[in-house]
Amino acid sequence: MNSYGTLFRISTFGESHGPAIGVIIDGCPAGLTIDESFIQSELNRRKPGQSKITTQRKEDDTFKILSGVFEGQSTGTPIAIVIENQDQRSKDYSHIQNTFRPSHADYTYEAKYGVRDYRGGGRSSARETAARVAAGAVAKLLLKKVGVEINAYVSQVGELKAPAYTSLDLSKSENNIVRCPDAATAEKMIALIDQIRLERDTIGGVVTCVIQNTPVGLGEPVFDKVHAELGKAMLSINAVKGFEYGSGFEGVTLRGSQHNDEFVNEAGKIRTKTNHSGGVQGGISNGEDIYFNVAFKPVATIMQDQSTVDKDGNEAVVSGKGRHDPCVVPRAVPIVEAMAALVLADFYLRAMTSKL
């Protein structure tokens, strides 16, 4: 289905080249001030055409709230947000009406549904994430009232890696077009992406996200663990291939005696000395930073000829047309934050009924 969340629940709709995309947010508590300019600023961080290292496609991504907000406040009824599609060049896609682009969703949609809106990838287009960003902005507004802060940034492009987040000033992510808070690494990343773009190729990367000031006690044990939901949320973003939190894949090489986070009493507050747990123990937040990495594959659309087959199984050749991103991670940063915000807002509401 096209819904996400239990109590703070979103349902998205829309195809890349249809009239509009959008989202219904159901379960947002009444009484939240809905700052529309903040929603727009979040959409602007995601929108195409921001810089030389993103697609040159132009979309305004201006949104309209159709319901659920009255005199600037949420009313407890569903908040419907619609973003009209613009600058569609559907003709750019007539070549894939009957041909399957490699590593795209063309073949699987065709097989699953027997019919597909091939224009711009239809529903499988990353354009769908604009709806998530709009909803995530509302979730962020809710979380801000509780003090939760969410910051994502580009920590890797190809082989180029930024230092660990604990040594970075996360407020600097927006200082450059690649959204890496480490200026030196950022410069290299931009150069690499630009070079890849000129080679008519694409490259992958990693987005790291840090959630701070989370209340203790969010998350449900067993299946809906905080990190399990974060994992699903991130893996549901187009092009994502991996998720790790806390010590992650590197943690497997450690001994328990190295990995365990000892508890300490810090001025009356129970804290941990280290944070290999990534802020989550037993699936439940412990108040420390929740941090995780999200791996994005290289964008599938490349400006080169590729062998493939058509619907009838005949050999064919396709090449990317239109305007595409050489590397998805800079624009993925606000999407990762949005999904993280949706997960946390949901757990925040769910935690309200944990005990009498």
Next chain:
Amino acid sequence: MNSYGTLFRISTFGESHGPAIGVIIDGCPAGLTIDESFIQSELNRRKPGQSKITTQRKEDDTFKILSGVFEGQSTGTPIAIVIENQDQRSKDYSHIQNTFRPSHADYTYEAKYGVRDYRGGGRSSARETAARVAAGAVAKLLLKKVGVEINAYVSQVGELKAPAYTSLDLSKSENNIVRCPDAATAEKMIALIDQIRLERDTIGGVVTCVIQNTPVGLGEPVFDKVHAELGKAMLSINAVKGFEYGSGFEGVTLRGSQHNDEFVNEAGKIRTKTNHSGGVQGGISNGEDIYFNVAFKPVATIMQDQSTVDKDGNEAVVSGKGRHDPCVVPRAVPIVEAMAALVLADFYLRAMTSKL
């Protein structure tokens, strides 16, 4: 909540030292032959006390079906399975009644619920996964009818890694106690775990899982992508820190021109030449192998003194008592398979309504 799945849906219950644990499977189609000896054999693969490198705790893990099966067949009504707890040494846990073990769920449960069954970790104990394995065995029986095969194995312990799955004979995983199909690597892994055990420490590892013969068209686009649900399912297992599928984290260093999987017509069937996609495109299975890695941290319980605090924030020292695993991955193999089976069985049923 303690439920997982949409149409093939399980709900688990039970604490480590309560009278029993169990699971209700709701949504299993009628007419499936329920092979009880298969369920038992799956439980046996997970149970403690199997070998020198697992905990020496003895539990029979014999199960009883209370409903939903009549004359050996599923009837379409809920299948309730109960496993009584045995060999409980609750006294082993009195020392943690008021003290928080590092990197366990003691503190977060206490903070979230204000009350907790501390004996054996209560609900946060890995004992809960026996219920998953029982339910997963039923899911496997369903998938077998469709031809889907699921094989997991230990691919890494500490720094020791097995070769890529494509070069392995997956049927050999059960040939050794560490469940690594590569005999040479297995031997080293066993030696390492044994040494770690003698050091009263623990170590992490990676389980790799391969799903073969999946029908094309399983999975839901947008949020409930095949790999997103697999990711959540795996991350919901105790001690898991990371999930990657297909090219995973390494894929971020590739170019699109290297990473894309070209389509070919193989004797009338549409296949891909390579499989960086890991059998999933746009969230939907494409018929190729679905493969993924699951990272497990070192077990938190170590037989050494560790600093911590008690409920009142006073400094305290805890040491592992009882009988624990020095490395969780050998016993995690059937759990990973069970969760994979639950995900796939659910998608198999969900796909039935995709098109007219």
Next chain:
Amino acid sequence: MNSYGTLFRISTFGESHGPAIGVIIDGCPAGLTIDESFIQSELNRRKPGQSKITTQRKEDDTFKILSGVFEGQSTGTPIAIVIENQDQRSKDYSHIQNTFRPSHADYTYEAKYGVRDYRGGGRSSARETAARVAAGAVAKLLLKKVGVEINAYVSQVGELKAPAYTSLDLSKSENNIVRCPDAATAEKMIALIDQIRLERDTIGGVVTCVIQNTPVGLGEPVFDKVHAELGKAMLSINAVKGFEYGSGFEGVTLRGSQHNDEFVNEAGKIRTKTNHSGGVQGGISNGEDIYFNVAFKPVATIMQDQSTVDKDGNEAVVSGKGRHDPCVVPRAVPIVEAMAALVLADFYLRAMTSKL
């Protein structure tokens, strides 16, 4: 929440005097021909201003499909339908900004949410049902492919009752403005409603619905019985006070020997001689007609002064302004059908996974 259904699932949004109302249909199988003129004709049956016995408010209720349909066919992705609001006279409602209308939702919304869009009743307005009718039309298109027919009609207005449905020609419901297929009763009903309208008062009524050609085996035992879901669906419509199916409340006076429906073999098909069961046994359809009655209270808005209180608890007087229905049942007929179609379409999909 604002969603209904398990596999064929709708989520509605919108306030009476906001920019638009609408619905997302998630789970409609791909490959269904979406006849937009049929959707419009269903909306026209519900819209205000149809006749002298309905409100004179004018709303076109023209809709726009934003997604999920490509070249006239459903694609399996969410179908979003939006209906813009027109002819809003929000000023008609300024008198209730701080005053609670008797038997309306003003007080309870205020108490629950602390804020409300009072204009036209906001989300509690029956205008919301237009979204249900649009979605129900899509459900009807799906059911038509299976042969299921749904016909509702007005069977009672005040004390005036039509004969039992088995003696009526249900195709005649649209022959008169009150939607009662019995011409003689219809004439009296129209006269009664017209008189009530002149008295600036309102009156209640009953809608009867008959579902024919239902496949055997729809419905889930225990909680999601066919009639339990129909009951919830009907009771969720504004102004509904009661639901009964089959023998209903009158059936309580019968003996088991009178009430039981004997099975007979009718040309190789298992049928029942009588149908006190109302087409449902053990919560599951048995292929006979499903029929039920839905009781609607008199519309709460009357053109008379009524005593009430304001937000501060001060005594106040309110009188209906604007344009309202003297009796809701004629316009409720397509709403009842729409909700019945949504319930049946959902069960139709759910039944696909009942057995191997």
Next chain:
Amino acid sequence: MNSYGTLFRISTFGESHGPAIGVIIDGCPAGLTIDESFIQSELNRRKPGQSKITTQRKEDDTFKILSGVFEGQSTGTPIAIVIENQDQRSKDYSHIQNTFRPSHADYTYEAKYGVRDYRGGGRSSARETAARVAAGAVAKLLLKKVGVEINAYVSQVGELKAPAYTSLDLSKSENNIVRCPDAATAEKMIALIDQIRLERDTIGGVVTCVIQNTPVGLGEPVFDKVHAELGKAMLSINAVKGFEYGSGFEGVTLRGSQHNDEFVNEAGKIRTKTNHSGGVQGGISNGEDIYFNVAFKPVATIMQDQSTVDKDGNEAVVSGKGRHDPCVVPRAVPIVEAMAALVLADFYLRAMTSKL
């Protein structure tokens, strides 16, 4: 599916003649004192063999809590309750292995699932309601902490009706075996049921339920209205044919000017003068009494020969064997209360997130 509720959620399992029936309660907040003797007393009110007007079948209905309760308190984890089946006379049912009892679920289960546990009706047996009563007792314990009181009673048997609830002392329902608080009517009801029993027949009845001291603001607008969920919950009980609340079916004959409930300020509290609304406005509780009627058909099993068909469509004759109730309503009283408690407990938790 076999689950009910959103946040306070139950999943039941079990067949009449299997090893056991039971329920998992998921979402019960931690810190609730679980009074096991209260749960048992509720089960005793439902159990067979209570009096001469109920079935003489003997079942102890003793339960066992397997999880979720520690030292007498709920822990926030799933509460699993199991009731073993006893006194099964499965041989009493061999005659219906291949024959469909009139107005039972035999035929529809067979058609839906292709296989059924025919013994005692299997899952379609009213025995399943014992699980609901056990779970409902826990819900009642939660509601008691908030002050909500739920009282059901038999208000009609056949044509015999008790006076309106407002003139009755609801605490007297348990004073007689038919559970009607009006002694004179109770006496007549008992005589009637006893006579029906001697005639080897059965008869229907009505249970009325009154919920008092409900907080204002429970219930969700649109689909999950308080009365819509109550309606579904009641209609999901075996043998129920109708549901009405507040003015119900009789309300349709009233004028709006008679039916509307005027608001008054009663010592600083907003109340309504009359209560045709039945305590619910716009789907949300307004603090007045919630009251409703539930119609039960005559029990389908009668001790008389009835014509029917077998699986192959051949004519056959069946007669009730075993021990059955001549009238279901006395034992239905605690079931109605249990379902009402489950609905209210769920809405109580859901309301916690309505506003900031």
